[in-house]
Amino acid sequence: MQKEEIIQDAGEIPVAASAKYNESIHEDLTAKLFFISSITYFFIVGIIAVLIAAKFVMPTLLGTVPQLTYGRLRPLHVNGMLFGWLLACDMALMYYVVPRLCGVKLWSEKLGVATNILWNFIILSAVVSFLMGWNQGWEYAELPFFLDVCVVIAWIMFGANLFLTIANRKYQTMYVTLWYAMGTVLWTAFVYLTGNFATLFTTGVNQANLNWMYVHNAVGLIFTPVGLAIAYYFIPKASNTPLYSHKLSMIGFWSLAFVYVWTGAHHMLHGPISQWLQTITVVFSVMLLVPVWAAVYNFFATMQGQWHQLRENVSLKFLMSGVVFYLLTCFQGPMHSLHVVNAIVSKTDWIPGHAHMAVLGAFSFFAIAGTYYAVPRVFKTNLYSTALGNWSFWLFLVGGLGFFVTLWLGGFWQGWQWNNPAIPFIDTVVALKPVWTFRLFSGFFMFGGIVTFAYNILATIIGAKGQGVETQAAAA
Amino acid sequence: MLSKADYSAPFFVAAALVLFFIGGLLTTVVPPLIDTSWSKPFxxxxxxxxxxxxxxxxxxxxxxxxxxxxxxxxxxxxxxxxxxxxxxxxxxxxxxxxxxxxxxxxxxxxxxxxxxxxxxxxxxxxxxxxxxxxxxxxxxxxxxxxxxxxxxxxxxxxxxxxxxxxxxxxxxxxxxxxxxxxxxxxxxx
Structure with a gap:
C-alpha cells in the first residue's frame, strides 16, 4: 500500500513503464557529450591498465622511456579510470536521470556543455602532467594545483545545474535517486576540498589523516552515493518493477550520510597514528554494514519474482552482478578494518583485488548498465547489438572475477609470508609472479569487455540517425 | 523525523551536511588538537x-x-x-x-x-x-x-x-x- 503511494507521489518514477522513444521533452545534449567522453577514456585508459599489469610480468617493458615508467603510468591509470571514465559516466547518467525524475528539462544545456569541455580539458591536462611526472604526491590527489582548481569549478557547474533543475521540479516528492545525487554533489565538494586544499596547510601524520579521509570518501561519498543513485533508478526501471521499500532506502541513505566520513583513518591501522583514532575508525567501519545491507536487501527484494528477466536484459545483468560485488566489497572493507585481518592483508596485493571489485565490479557495472539503458534513449534508437552486450558482460565478469580472486589468494599468501621475518622479502616477490601473470590475462578479458562495450555504444550512436527516423515513421 | 527530506530540498541539504560534518570535524580537525605528538618533532x-x-x-x-x-x-x-x-x-x-x-x-x-x-x-x-x-x-x-x-x-x-x-x-x-x-x-x- 505504502509502496504505491510513493509511486504516485514521485511522479515520473523509475517504476513507471520504460520511457517511450521519441516522446521526450529532454534534449540530453550534455548527457550525450559526457557519455562519449567517458567511454573514450575508458578505452584509452584500459590500454594503460593492461600495460601496467604487463610491467609486473616484464619489468623492463618500455622501461627506458621515463614517460612510460610504472610510477608515472599508475597515477594515470587510477585517475583516468576514476575521473576520466567512471565519474564522467556517472555525471552523464545524472544529467540523464535528474531531469526525468523532476519532470522538467535540465536547467541549462549550455552550462552542461561548458562543464563537459572543462572536464575534457582537465583529463587531457592530467595525462600530460602524469607522463611528465608532475605529481603532487598524494594518492587520488596527484593532479597539479591548477587542475585541482579546475575540478572545483567544474564540480560547482555540475552541482548548480542539478540543484537548479531540482529546484524547478514538477513533482514535489523526491525519489531516493535524487537524494543520492544531491548528497554526492554536496559531500564531494567538502571531501575534495579536504583532500586537495586542506592538505596543503598540514604536514606529516596530520596531513596523512586528511589525505586518507579524502581517499576513503572519494569512494565512500562520491562513487558510492552516485553509484547507488544509478542503481536505485535503473534497477526498477530496467526490470519495470517498483522499488521494494522506500523506508529501507531512507535508512540506507541517512546511515550512509552519518557513518562513512568517520572511517578514513582505517588506512593507517597499525601505522603511526593515535590508537584511540584507530579504535573509532574500526567501530565506524564495521557500522558501514548497515547502509550497505539496507540498500542491497532493497535491491534483491525488488527483484523478487523478476530474476528471469536477467536472461534477456543486458542492463539488469550488469546491475544485479554489480549489487553482488557491492555486497562483497563492502563486507571485505569492514573486515579489513579489524586489526587481526588488517595485519595480514594490509599493503598486500589483496588490496588492489578489493579496490577493483569496488570500482570496477560494483560502480563501473552500475555505470555500464545505465549507459546501455540510457544511450539508446538519448539518441532515440535501439541498442546496436544485444548479443555484443552479453559478450561485454561475460568478458567483464570472467576477467573481473579472475582479477579479484587471484589477487585475494595471492595477497593473503603474501601477507602470511611477510609475517614470517625469516622469509627474505625478495622470495615473497618471486612467489607472487604466477599471480601477476594470471592477473595480466584477466586484464585481457576485462579489456575485451571494454572494447565490446565501447564498440556497441559507438555503433549505436553512429547508427542512430537512420534508425531514429524509421522508428518515428513506424510510430506515425 | 527525516521524512521531511522527501519533499523539502533545503531541509535535505541541511540534514545531509549536519550528519556529514559531525564525523568530518571530529575525525579531521579534532585529532591533531588532542594528540600533540602529531606536530612535535622527535x-x-x-x-x-x-x-x-x-x-x-x-x-x-x-x-x-x-x-x-x-x-x-x-x-x-x-x-x-x-x-x-x-x-x-x-x-x-x-x-x-x-x-x-x-x-x-x-x-x-x-x-x-x-x-x-x-x-x-x-x-x-x-x-x-x-x-x-x-x-x-x-x-x-x-x-x-x-x-x-x-x-x-x-x-x-x-x-x-x-x-x-x-x-x-x-x-x-x-x-x-x-x-x-x-x-x-x-x-x-
Whole structure:
C-alpha cells in the first residue's frame, strides 16, 4: 500500500513503464557529450591498465622511456579510470536521470556543455602532467594545483545545474535517486576540498589523516552515493518493477550520510597514528554494514519474482552482478578494518583485488548498465547489438572475477609470508609472479569487455540517425 | 523525523551536511588538537625512553632527492612506516636489532607525506644507512642485477644523471635516521 503511494507521489518514477522513444521533452545534449567522453577514456585508459599489469610480468617493458615508467603510468591509470571514465559516466547518467525524475528539462544545456569541455580539458591536462611526472604526491590527489582548481569549478557547474533543475521540479516528492545525487554533489565538494586544499596547510601524520579521509570518501561519498543513485533508478526501471521499500532506502541513505566520513583513518591501522583514532575508525567501519545491507536487501527484494528477466536484459545483468560485488566489497572493507585481518592483508596485493571489485565490479557495472539503458534513449534508437552486450558482460565478469580472486589468494599468501621475518622479502616477490601473470590475462578479458562495450555504444550512436527516423515513421 | 527530506530540498541539504560534518570535524580537525605528538618533532636524549636522537629538516639536496622520489612514483610500491606488528620490526631491523616502530613525531616535516599503501617492494622507513651509496647507484641502473628476481624497473635516466642520482641517494640515506636505533653505522657491503 505504502509502496504505491510513493509511486504516485514521485511522479515520473523509475517504476513507471520504460520511457517511450521519441516522446521526450529532454534534449540530453550534455548527457550525450559526457557519455562519449567517458567511454573514450575508458578505452584509452584500459590500454594503460593492461600495460601496467604487463610491467609486473616484464619489468623492463618500455622501461627506458621515463614517460612510460610504472610510477608515472599508475597515477594515470587510477585517475583516468576514476575521473576520466567512471565519474564522467556517472555525471552523464545524472544529467540523464535528474531531469526525468523532476519532470522538467535540465536547467541549462549550455552550462552542461561548458562543464563537459572543462572536464575534457582537465583529463587531457592530467595525462600530460602524469607522463611528465608532475605529481603532487598524494594518492587520488596527484593532479597539479591548477587542475585541482579546475575540478572545483567544474564540480560547482555540475552541482548548480542539478540543484537548479531540482529546484524547478514538477513533482514535489523526491525519489531516493535524487537524494543520492544531491548528497554526492554536496559531500564531494567538502571531501575534495579536504583532500586537495586542506592538505596543503598540514604536514606529516596530520596531513596523512586528511589525505586518507579524502581517499576513503572519494569512494565512500562520491562513487558510492552516485553509484547507488544509478542503481536505485535503473534497477526498477530496467526490470519495470517498483522499488521494494522506500523506508529501507531512507535508512540506507541517512546511515550512509552519518557513518562513512568517520572511517578514513582505517588506512593507517597499525601505522603511526593515535590508537584511540584507530579504535573509532574500526567501530565506524564495521557500522558501514548497515547502509550497505539496507540498500542491497532493497535491491534483491525488488527483484523478487523478476530474476528471469536477467536472461534477456543486458542492463539488469550488469546491475544485479554489480549489487553482488557491492555486497562483497563492502563486507571485505569492514573486515579489513579489524586489526587481526588488517595485519595480514594490509599493503598486500589483496588490496588492489578489493579496490577493483569496488570500482570496477560494483560502480563501473552500475555505470555500464545505465549507459546501455540510457544511450539508446538519448539518441532515440535501439541498442546496436544485444548479443555484443552479453559478450561485454561475460568478458567483464570472467576477467573481473579472475582479477579479484587471484589477487585475494595471492595477497593473503603474501601477507602470511611477510609475517614470517625469516622469509627474505625478495622470495615473497618471486612467489607472487604466477599471480601477476594470471592477473595480466584477466586484464585481457576485462579489456575485451571494454572494447565490446565501447564498440556497441559507438555503433549505436553512429547508427542512430537512420534508425531514429524509421522508428518515428513506424510510430506515425 | 527525516521524512521531511522527501519533499523539502533545503531541509535535505541541511540534514545531509549536519550528519556529514559531525564525523568530518571530529575525525579531521579534532585529532591533531588532542594528540600533540602529531606536530612535535622527535627529540630524545634519555636512553631510558627508547632510541635517542633528533628529527632534523632535510637539506636542499635531500629535498631534491625527495622530489625525484615523488616524481617517479616510488611511493606507489614502497611504504614508509614500520607498523606496530612484530614481523615489521623484525623484517626491517638490522643485524638482530629490531627496527623501532614509526611514530608521528618522526614525520613532522614531511609534505607530502609518503607513508604509502602498497608494498610491492619492501618498506623503506628505516632504509637510511643500510646500504652504501654505490649499492644504491648500481641498484637504480638495474635492480635485478643486485637482487635477482626483483621486478623493480631500471631507472637509466636517473642513473645516468649524477646530480639526480646523488640527490636521490642522499634522500634515501636520511630515512628513519631521526632515531639512533642501530648499534653501529656501517653499511651492508
Amino acid at each position: 627529540e630524545n636524549n634519555d636512553p631510558a625512553n627508547g632510541p635517542t636522537g633528533k628529527l632534523r629538516q632535510l637539506n636542499e639536496q635531500e629535498l631534491k632527492g625527495r622530489q625525484i622520489y615523488i616524481r617517479e612514483g616510488c611511493w606507489y610500491c614502497h611504504t614508509q612506516q614500520v607498523r606496530t606488528i612484530l614481523a615489521d620490526t623484525k623484517r626491517y631491523g638490522w643485524r638482530g636489532v629490531d627496527a623501532p616502530v614509526s611514530t608521528p613525531d618522526e614525520f613532522v616535516y614531511d609534505s607530502p607525506h609518503l607513508f604509502g599503501t602498497k608494498r610491492t617492494g619492501p618498506d623503506l622507513a628505516r632504509v637510511g644507512g643500510k646500504y652504501n651509496a654505490q649499492w644504491h647507484k648500481t641498484h637504480f641502473k638495474n635492480p635485478a642485477d643486485l637482487v635477482p628476481g626483483s621486478i623493480m624497473p631500471p631507472f637509466p635516466w636517473i642513473a645516468n644523471d649524477p646530480q639526480e642520482l646523488d640527490a636521490l641517494v642522499a634522500y634515501l640515506q636520511t630515512l628513519g635516521r631521526a632515531k639512533n636505533w642501530r648499534p653501529d653505522n656501517d653499511y651492508e657491503k
